[in-house]
Amino acid sequence: MNKRTSTPRNGTTPRPPWPQRVLGRIESGSRTSASIDYTLVMVSTIALAVFGVLMVQSSASVEAIARGQDGFTVALNQAFFAGVGIAAMLVMQFFKPATLRKAAVPAILLAGAALFAVAFTPLGHTVLGNRNWLRVAGIGMQPSEFAKLALAVFSAYMLEKKQSLLHDYKHIMIPVAFPVGVVILGLVLVGRDVGTGLVLIMIIATAMFMAGLRMKLLLGIGAVGLVGVSGMVMLSKNRRSRILAWLGIDCGPGDAICYQSSMGIQAFASGGWFGVGPGQSRMKWSYVPEAQNDFIFSILGEEFGFLGVLLVLILFGLLALAMYRIAVRATDLYTRILMACLMAWVIGQSFINLGTVSGLLPVIGVPLPFISSGGSAMLAVTLAMGYVLSAARDQKRAEPKAPVSAPKTAE
Numbered sequence: 001m002n003k004r005t006s007t008p009r010n011g012t013t014p015r016p017p018w019p020q021r022v023l024g025r026i027e028s029g030s031r032t033s034a035s036i037d038y039t040l041v042m043v044s045t046i047a048l049a050v051f052g053v054l055m056v057q058s059s060a061s062v063e064a065i066a067r068g069q070d071g072f073t074v075a076l077n078q079a080f081f082a083g084v085g086i087a088a089m090l091v092m093q094f095f096k097p098a099t100l101r102k103a104a105v106p107a108i109l110l111a112g113a114a115l116f117a118v119a120f121t122p123l124g125h126t127v128l129g130n131r132n133w134l135r136v137a138g139i140g141m142q143p144s145e146f147a148k149l150a151l152a153v154f155s156a157y158m159l160e161k162k163q164s165l166l167h168d169y170k171h172i173m174i175p176v177a178f179p180v181g182v183v184i185l186g187l188v189l190v191g192r193d194v195g196t197g198l199v200l201i202m203i204i205a206t207a208m209f210m211a212g213l214r215m216k217l218l219l220g221i222g223a224v225g226l227v228g229v230s231g232m233v234m235l236s237k238n239r240r241s242r243i244l245a246w247l248g249i250d251c252g253p254g255d256a257i258c259y260q261s262s263m264g265i266q267a268f269a270s271g272g273w274f275g276v277g278p279g280q281s282r283m284k285w286s287y288v289p290e291a292q293n294d295f296i297f298s299i300l301g302e303e304f305g306f307l308g309v310l311l312v313l314i315l316f317g318l319l320a321l322a323m324y325r326i327a328v329r330a331t332d333l334y335t336r337i338l339m340a341c342l343m344a345w346v347i348g349q350s351f352i353n354l355g356t357v358s359g360l361l362p363v364i365g366v367p368l369p370f371i372s373s374g375g376s377a378m379l380a381v382t383l384a385m386g387y388v389l390s391a392a393r394d395q396k397r398a399e400p401k402a403p404v405s406a407p408k409t410a411e
Contacts (some may be wrong), residue, residue, distance in 0.1 A: 040321065041392060046086060053078050055303075057072065057075030068247060107150035130191055149345075156338035173208065268298055271306065289345070294356065315345065320347045327343070360409045
């Protein structure tokens with residue numbers, strides 16, 4: 001017997017599950033004016049960057065004074081790179097996406113050369129256990145931060161260029177995953193920067209997913225990547241201890257490996273609803289290690305409380321919403337893949353950082369975009385937003401103009 005499909009008696013179609021309804025509303029919003037998404041990206045980026053400078057000033061001033069420096073040194077450095085990055089972002093928005101994509105190949109070549117110099121030449125320096133700093137003429141930078149942007153732009157550029165061949169999975173993976181992705185990822189992992197390695201894997205996986213790679217192959221590649229990262233973790237005694245501490249296996253009272261995470265959670269708890277006030281954190285006084293870097297969100301929670309945390313999460317959410325709608329609205333594969341990769345980087349890295357600070361994930365060591373201290377990270381993420389604004393502005397230009405009605409004449 002054939003099974004009869006049940007239909008409502010009134011003849012209406014059944015209501016779809018709530019995830020489909022939510023996505024439907026978001027995608028229907030993408031048909032509204034692109035000006036809204038342009039404004040959301042602009043406002044969210046500037047607000048997060050300004051908030052980041054203020055938090056760096058609060059969290060880094062104590063350590064700066066302890067080193068004999070001026071208490072404003074780190075914050076002024078952060079403000080400088082935020083200003084340069086935002087200025088570059090504002091300039092980039094006036095270039096069409098077709099113009100900006102021309103930087104894809106030079107950017108990935110420069111990123112690869114810089115990462116090679118970090119890994120295999122005396123120009124590379126180790127900081128906090130990771131060899132990810134390049135120092136030339138007294139100026140330091142982290143090429144791995146710019147490699148995220150370069151890999152996202154290159155992946156979108158190359159996959160669009162091979163669009164007619166993407167029915168064959170080999171053309172999806174070559175050269176984005178192999179050899180370019182593997183080389184960039186390998187150079188980062190040589191420096192033992194597992195956190196950045198995870199972010200690069202997310203970017204590569206997102207690009208291949210958007211290009212139509214079958215889920216089985218995608219999961220297989222992801223499994224191989226996770227095995228490689230797990231191997232790096234197990235070869236490092238410090239990272240192995242972090243995993244065991246997160247699982248509660250190797251975490252006794254006063255254990256140094258658990259100290260950072262437990263102090264970060266304590267800072268969160270002491271913030272309450274409204275926080276202790278801007279600049280009034282007690283845990284930044286050398287209680288929370290790396291308070292201005294990976295654990296700056298715990299100081300934010302202490303000073304601004306639940307409401308401050310909620311505000312930052314809303315800003316990240318609005319940024320993600322705008323990027324998603326720009327991707328849905330896009331008519332070309334390049335923009336869709338690029339927006340998805342940038343969203344995977346910025347929002348995915350934010351989730352990793354927030355999971356680390358809240359204890360939901362082991363201490364991995366990735367900064368919070370826009371908020372954590374670091375000139376390279378700030379400059380890279382604001383340049384990424386320049387690509388987003390360029391796409392949003394291009395969609396604004398393509399919108400049909402509303403007809404201007406002629407003035408009525410008296411009869």
